[in-house]
Amino acid sequence: KQEVTQIPAALSVPEGENLVLNCSFTDSAIYNLQWFRQDPGKGLTSLLLIQSSQREQTSGRLNASLDKSSGRSTLYIAASQPGDSATYLCAVKTGNQFYFGTGTSLTVIP
Amino acid sequence: DAGVTQSPTHLIKTRGQQVTLRCSPKSGHDTVSWYQQALGQGPQFIFQYYEEEERQRGNFPDRFSGHQFPNYSSELNVNALLLGDSALYLCASSLAGGAVNTEAFFGQGTRLTVV
Numbered sequence: 269k270q271e272v273t274q275i276p277a278a279l280s281v282p283e284g285e286n287l288v289l290n291c292s293f294t295d296s297a298i299y300n301l302q303w304f305r306q307d308p309g310k311g312l313t314s315l316l317l318i319q320s321s322q323r324e325q326t327s328g329r330l331n332a333s334l335d336k337s338s339g340r341s342t343l344y345i346a347a348s349q350p351g352d353s354a355t356y357l358c359a360v361k362t363g364n365q366f367y368f369g370t371g372t373s374l375t376v377i378p
Numbered sequence: 379d380a381g382v383t384q385s386p387t388h389l390i391k392t393r394g395q396q397v398t399l400r401c402s403p404k405s406g407h408d409t410v411s412w413y414q415q416a417l418g419q420g421p422q423f424i425f426q427y428y429e430e431e432e433r434q435r436g437n438f439p440d441r442f443s444g445h446q447f448p449n450y451s452s453e454l455n456v457n458a459l460l461l462g463d464s465a466l467y468l469c470a471s472s473l474a475g476g477a478v479n480t481e482a483f484f485g486q487g488t489r490l491t492v493v
Binding site for chain 1: 382384411413418419420421422423426433434436466468470479481482483484485486487489
């Protein structure tokens with residue numbers, strides 16, 4: 269069974285800092301990987317989708333990489349802002365379902 | 379584009395009751411998946427509907443059932459509610475049966491509290 273782990277569980281940084289969130293998964297036979305953002309008590313907002321054949325995707329200040337063979341992905345956030353404070357979830361798609369990590373709770377301090 | 383919409387947003391039910399949650403997928407999407415997210419956990423896959431049929435099911439008991447309508451909207455039904463069913467229920471929509479290269483979009487969720 270696919271297992272997804274996210275490290276760290278929580279992170280607190282001053283505004284303006286660059287940061288990296290990590291995601292690892294046990295089964296490399298994935299179709300794609302998505303990074304999501306979740307605000308407290310809310311749904312999921314898709315940030316980036318990386319297909320299994322891709323190495324990275326970029327959107328604005330966000331960059332996600334994928335190393336399928338080693339079962340790892342990273343989400344890089346540049347020049348963090350207080351509005352980036354949220355929980356970030358990594359999800360890998362195998363078959364028809366996503367397997368999620370438990371997320372990294374990010375706090376950006378003004 | 380309204381995106382994925384779920385109703386109701388919040389719900390309180392008593393143990394043993396039954397509940398129905400609703401989801402309208404993003405415009406043009408034909409596939410709906412349901413997830414349960416307990417507090418502090420990542421979402422867990424319940425099942426997926428495509429062409430009005432349950433296509434795949436996660437590790438959830440038969441108390442959890444669903445339906446997809448011809449307009450692609452979907453319902454999640456939970457019977458004989460337990461306290462442990464309290465969670466945020468998320469609906470995700472995608473295209474083409476959730477084909478491998480398609481992006482999934484999630485709704486804002488329904489917060490179910492069982493007392």
